[in-house]
Amino acid sequence: MTKIDYIGKCLLLRNINKKTGKKKKILVIGDLHLGYEEALNKTGVFVTRQMFEEMIKEFDLIFEKIEKKYEKKELAYTTKGLEIIGKDGMIRDNKSNIKDNDGGVGGDEGYVVDEIVLLGDVKHVFGTIMKQEWGDVLKLFDYLLEKGKKVVVVEGNHDAILEPIVKQRKEIQLEEFYVDHNVIFLHGDKDFEQIWDDEIDIVILGHIHPAVKLSGGAKVEKYKCFLDGIHKNKKFMLVPSFSEYSKGIDIREYEIKNPWNIDFKKFNVKVVNGLKILDFGKLKKLNWVIIFSLLLVI
């Protein structure tokens, strides 16, 4: 059983192990493209190195929110043998042996979540590792290792030479894809047969960098978004890129090929607005003209 929450540009999964009743929180992070600035500098574009600091600031907010949101309230769920509806609307199996709280990790260990999954393209440059990448990727790993007990990186197409950096931190797990119960995490450029295992209900991808253009009449603005929908009985969820340098691609304007030939226009749009999410319904039904104030007010 999996409950998925949106926290800004990230997803927070809460999985309950049916057998053990053990629950864990997994934070999912989209494409990062660290080191892009140095790559630009090398070609004579003097963009400043501010991306990393900004990312960490954003991560701080995200973890802060997770801590606030899932702290303590779980005490209500401890009564054995009752069907419990949590404040978050999640229906729990009354047989499961829920002991203390919703999050697996306790405050003692100091972790905010149990696992962190990076959906690939952690670094930007293909053939080599640049100075900024060494520094930033390691700094990011160290930061994440403080927040999560375990950090998994699924390999993206930009990550051809990520291994030497990963090896520096033995706690980091580098995988082609990663499965947790009924959820499979992958970058999104390649197909894996494991997706189609019966066990799997949910497929979570990065790579596509989904975004939507919304207009208030006077001007058009692009927003990062999640896309989700059902394809062959599996729920596919596209996570936006985390990097703020590019907002992403509006699929209505430019169709990105995917290994499964899924028409993402049939998917649902959830627009990222700060740490909040706005549901806009199906992408193909989404009118170009959306009342701007919606985004400003909410």
Add this chain to the structure above:
Amino acid sequence: MAKIEYIEASKAEEVKEILNSLVREWFFSRFEDFSNTQLCGVKNINDRKNILVSAPTGGTKTLTAFLGILNYLVGLSLKNELEDKIYAVYSSPLKALSNDIFVNLINPLKEIKGLAEKKGMKMQEIRVALRTGDTSAAERAKMAKKSPHILVSTPETLAIVLTSKKFVEKMRAVEFVIVDEIHAMTNKRGVYLSLTLERLCDISKIEPVRIGLSATISPLGEIARFLVGKDRDCLIADVKLMKKIEINLDYPGENILEVGLQENQKKLYHILDELIQEHKTTLIFTNTRAATERIVHYLDLHFPGKYAGLIGAHHSSMSKEKRFEIEDKLRKGELKVVVSSTSLELGIDIGSIDLVVLLRSPKSTSRALQRIGRAGHKLHDNPKGEFIVLDRDDLVECSILMKEMIEKKIDNAEIPKNCLDVLSQQIYGMAISRIWNIDEMLRTIRRSYCYETLSKEDFLSVISYLAGDYALEHRSVYAKIWYDEKTKQIGKKGKMARVIYMTNIGTIPAESFMTVEIGVGERKGQIVGKIDESFLERMKRGDVFVLGGQKYQFLFSRGMKAYVKADVSRNPTIPSWFSEMLPLSFDVALEIGRFRKLIKERIKDKKECIEFIEKHTYCKKHIAEEIYEYFKEQQGFSEIPDEKTIIVEKYKEDRKEVLIFHSLYGRRVNDALARAYAFAAARLKYRDIEMGISDNGFYLMGEQLEEDKIIKWVKAKDLKEILKEAIEKTEVLKRRFRHCAARSLMILRSYKGREKSVGKQQVHSGFLFVAVKKLSNEFPILREARREVFEDLMDIKNAEKVLKWLENGQVNIKIKKLPFVSPFGLNMALEGRSDLIKMEDRASFLKRMHELHLKAIGKDGF
């Protein structure tokens, strides 16, 4: 206070006296007498006075500038006193022109030398060197070794020379600087040059005399200040040659509404043919490249074989070789007719043209004069021009242009001020040359006319950008200069500085073509053609345009690709020639507004009114009658907008409401106004607004437009803020930012031996744009991009002025609710569709509308 003073011609005797006997003998062996320009210029240059010489094309400006200098150098060389230094620097914006001048300067020198030899006089060699972007490294090295006495260059190469150590040593005592074609420098290139000249003055121990050469331009006082900079005196010689302009205005066929009909199309080419046959060589200006090709094609079609080998096209999309070939043929007199868009307006001698045809309005008097000035290039010929117009708005516009030209009123040019991107590049160059004290640097910069009012904050913000202050610990990557606050000193940073500077210098943005690709649907990925980058700049999402006869809807652009949707049913919203179209100047626009008012006052009395139009614009009677009919229809159906009244017409079309603002202020002003009102309309209703901009006004189209609220919402004091908001996410700002980022060296076109394609630059500048905005919304280069959009592309100052007029009642807005579009509104409503509608259809449509208007007005008219 510096003195700017107009001067009269000196007496021929005085000028003769100045010349030493050898030069005098040479001069009179070649020319009968001094020209008026020479009488104005030569003596003053000899007296070492700064001078701006303005004379129509066909004058003898260049020789005027050089005669005094040659005279001085020949004098020195005869006395064997010629030093090994650069005495005079000549700058011209045109590379080809530099070549031209080179030849014209070398020849007189040769002839004078020959004369001296014949007389057994001993003379040192006077060396002239040409340095442009095309000069080879070997030639450059030679120049640095054996210094030329006269250096011929472009503004860019002059700046390069100033950072070259060896050359600078030869420039420690420059005595003369000639700025040719200064009328073509009222842009960032000119701003750049003005700073280069200040740098030259800083290097040179003596203040060089500045000589500016200009075609007809206004206001001369400002141009003179631009030439000399702050606190320097300047003389102005406004040489009005005895030339009388012969000029005529007409349209093909009997009735201007029927110009587009097939039989009248034929008439157009017959008129052109007649004119061409009556003259030796004819030059036709068309405003757009497509029209240039069309005219050439149809002339050939209507007169098979007649023009084979005798006709040529000349426009900026043609290859350099092809253009040179046409120019060469022109000089040799091998062509009977040449058709050009704008590219033949400037510069190089193109031989004996005796008629210039202006097809459609040239949009400003100075441009019209410049174009017509291409005829009668020979000294004593009169320039002869013929306006041929194809619609009613052009008819009115050109008759006013004709009036202004005949009355010698010229619209005012504007020079950009305080451009921070150009400043960045120049400060870098200055720091490469030597170490500066910061106050001294600012003083030098402020001596330029373009930076007189530069604030210390702006200056420091550029210094801070160049010193990499915003990059914190990564400063070393970004810093181009260092600034020590204690010692107040500034110097260059990095071993590569000089190379980076030299390979990335200049202000002309690299523009190119965008590939148009289908982004969605069945034909996804298919490439359908190419469009001009500057055309794309004007497009917003959802705009429909025509390419190769097909309609496409613009989606977005990425790098050098524009993605579109095919199979659109909507009407085109933006004509493909839009970006090529020159904007109507504000001054001429106001003059037309005044003209409208004068007609409106007389409209009831047909006879009096027609006589008035004839007298006022110097046009023929049937032209005046056409203009009268046009105005009468407008007055009957709606109301004539004029200098005191903006008429806003409201009608419905396909369930949408249309507001046509008849604000006759030129496209640059209307661009600002339209965007502000569209923004207001969108804000008030949160609906998509379609808008169209033209010289005569603009329209908004959308569901439920509340004109009163929209008009009230936009105030003069808020205009800048509204526009800042309105352009924030637009293509135009992003593109201008790319240009500014390249000029300020935030993006290097050429780095470590690699050239960056325009596409790469565009993609990269996108990221830079995001990053810079995060640093500060007021980052100097971002601010400069906005300034460029507001002041150079649009005309925010005059737009504010118009809004103020509205607020203080000097101009009123009147709303007219109409059943359909008015006669004056027709061209505006049609503009977007002009690519799609065939000329014939357009003509029959206009005719149909005309009948509808007449029906609505009723028989007697009012």
